[in-house]
Amino acid sequence: MFKQLLFVSALCVASAANAHYVWLEPSSDGQAKAYFGEWQEDLRESASGHLGLLTTAHSVDGKGTLTPAKRVDDGFLAPVAAQADARLSSGFVGKDGTAYLYQARAGRTDTTARLTLELVPTEPNANTFTLMFDGKPLPKTKVTVFGPPKWEKSFYSDADGRVSIETPWPGQYVAEVSHADKARAGSWDGKAYQSARYVATLTFIKR
Template sequence: MGISRGACLFPEYRTKGKSIMKFAKTLAAIALLGSAGAAQAHFVWLERGAEGPAKVYFGEWADDVREKQDGLLGKVMVAPVVTAADGTVLKASGKGADFVEFAASGKGDVRLAQPIQFKETLVKYGAKAGRTDTQAKLDLELVPTAPGANTFVLHFQGKPLAKTEVTVFGPPKWEKRFWSDENGRIEITTPWPGQYVLEAAHVEEKAGEADGKSYAKIRYVSTLSFNVNK
């Protein structure tokens, strides 16, 4: 089943929150660390230029909340696997106060996978920068129907995932919620130049064990980011 943030299908305009609001969000996230709440509040995304390195962030894109290395970012990004378009595993090439950089080069999509457990929930974060590849490789992934297209199919473990909410964030700090159709498809518009981030989540009520710790369910949180030049 998908995780819903609401049923609104119309644009919602959001402005940057005040510092006190950002501080409150961070405190709330810290309080929830150790539970699935922090995972539900935040997500991982990648930022990348045309052919340069990829930067990993954790937080709230629309609110300009980017967690720090000495805070939640460092606690969540413990062993991310970042791969180039050809499957080559990329090495971390640097760190900033609120990001980890990976030495990507050349064209093609870059992907990240990072599992982490919050109490009884195993959260599997996924992120992709680029909309060139039309084949899904992450457990939960949005793929374009053609390179550079604005129509996407949400895949879960290789199959289209229907009736699942997808949130699209874009400039100027705008967001709109969609639901994938019976074929897992959504179609968006990109009216402004700049960065867009798409987020989707899915939960499996499936118990298991990872690294010696038991969990009751698995939550998949995946993002797709790309830039529009106009």
């Protein structure tokens, strides 16, 4: 019975790790708030739930400098400079030796990538992006966009990593993309891993 419970628990963790993502809610008060869950399902994990999987989180400024983010009961608070895009990196290493690395951005004014996996606008506030991974364009990759009425549509980056999305209504949008690197070994928060799965989001407001 105990082994069955452990198996079910492991399945729940794996399901959350693969379906969930971290996204940042834009803010004008000097802080952005990061949530772990699924925006389109109105699902925000709490510290007593799967949010507890994330072992640490850092905000990333426009120069790539890391600053520890403040953990709160339902997410993380990340400082952000006035009129700047906010970025946050978080994650954990699973029992399977895979690092689940979540990278979030709010705003689409900066045209330079600061995260390992990131949608970078070709110009400020554009609907065309270059999907970047490790400083290089990532081609032929699915980008899922969620819109204000919980609308959802998938787009794909082209051979040059470019992708153009649709934003039919005013309001908040969340674009989500994932990429697995089975050959990447390293450590996260002091724990070694043998492969990595990146999940990145971009949140922005269409006026």
